[in-house]
Amino acid sequence: MRILRTDEARFRDLPDYPFTPNYLDVAPNLRMHYVDEGRSDASPVLMLHGEPSWSFLYRHMIPMVANAGHRVLAPDLIGFGKSDKPADADDYSYDRHMEWLTTWLDTLDLRNITLVCQNWGSLLGLRLAAEHADRFSRIIVGNGMLPTGESRVPTVFTLWKTFAAHSPWFPVARIVQLGTERTLSKAELAAYEAPFPSTDYKAGARAFPRLVPLSPDDPVSAANQATWKALEKWRKPFITCFSSGDPITRGGDRYMQRRIPGAHGQPHITLRGGHFLQEDSPEAFARIIIDALKAEMAA
Incomplete structure (x- = not known):
């Protein structure tokens, strides 16, 4: 596996991103970067980004949640941000991403976690929470879902998958x-x-769209179906925080509210914005997290 590492100089003077870098090896010669802000003895809030972003996406939310007295961790998935990047698209699979993230979680031995996830952060995070339920105390999902390949995907996703696989031009910032x-x-x-x-x-970044299971025969479909069975028994708080303008995940919040017991009676909310609601409504999104943690402390 040929592994690339982005020069640290490219990350100098980023707007609103003053965070000290932290690194952990999640496989031989494969380094994952993560932000770790706030009180080290506080219960962790784990913020998982998706495609094709990185922890920079949460830059406005991290200090708000940390300043409210919580520990905030925001890893860069392998292939993104300051984390190492295998150079071949075939080096990436759903299961490998799960293995890398699980190694990171187990090594840090995080417990009583509040999971905040969006986009591919949800595809990985919901599996992570279901498979390590003893480590997680609540889940907050924004514009995310856990597909099993049993439902038809929106046309916009099919176009996106084709573009990511075949376009010679892949302008991350414009995406x-x-x-x-x-x-x-x-x-x-x-x-x-x-x-x-x-x-x-x-x-x-190019590999992620093709890793989404589109049929029940997909190799990861069974694992995602098993996750749904676990989520159907999930009684810890499960909060949806979707945006008003995302054509890909629209309706997913109501689907999860119906199917997951822990979603009943929670303060679900629809925020103004597009797919990346961390950019459009960061303060309101952060407030949902802070209020959820306040409710736990008051209980």
Whole structure:
């Protein structure tokens, strides 16, 4: 496996991203980066990004939640951000992403976790929480889902999958902008491109769409179905925080509210924004997390 590592110089002077880098090896010679802010003795809030973003996506939310007295961890998935990047798209699989993330979780020995996940952060995070339920105390999902291949995917996703696999041009920053209602600044757009100095570094970003299970025969479909069986027994708090303008995940919040017992009676909310609601409504999204943790302390 040929592994690429983005030069740290590309991450200098990023807007609103002053966080000290932390690194952990999740496989031989494969390093995962993560943000770790706030009180080290506080219960952790785990923020998982998706495609094709990185922990920069949560930059406005991290200090808000940390300043409220919590420990916030935001890893960069392998292939993204400051984490190492295998150069071949075939080096990435759903199961490998799960293995890397599980190694990170187990090594840090995190417990009483509040999971915050969006996009591919949900495809990985919901599996992670279901498979390690003793480590997680609540789940907050924004614009995310756990597909099993049993339902028809939106046409927009099929087009996206084809583009990611075959387009010679893969403009990460423009892709993030397309999923964001507000206009990102030049510095913010540059920050989303920072992890990818050349096309070789984008194999992980290109690989994600083809890893989504589209039929029950997909190799990961059975594992995701098993996760749903676990979620159907999940009675810990499960909160949906979707946006009003996401054509890919629209309706997924109501589906999860019906199917997951822990969602009953929770303060579900629809926020203004596009797919990347962390960019469009970061303060409101952070407030949902803080209020959920306040409710636990008051109980």
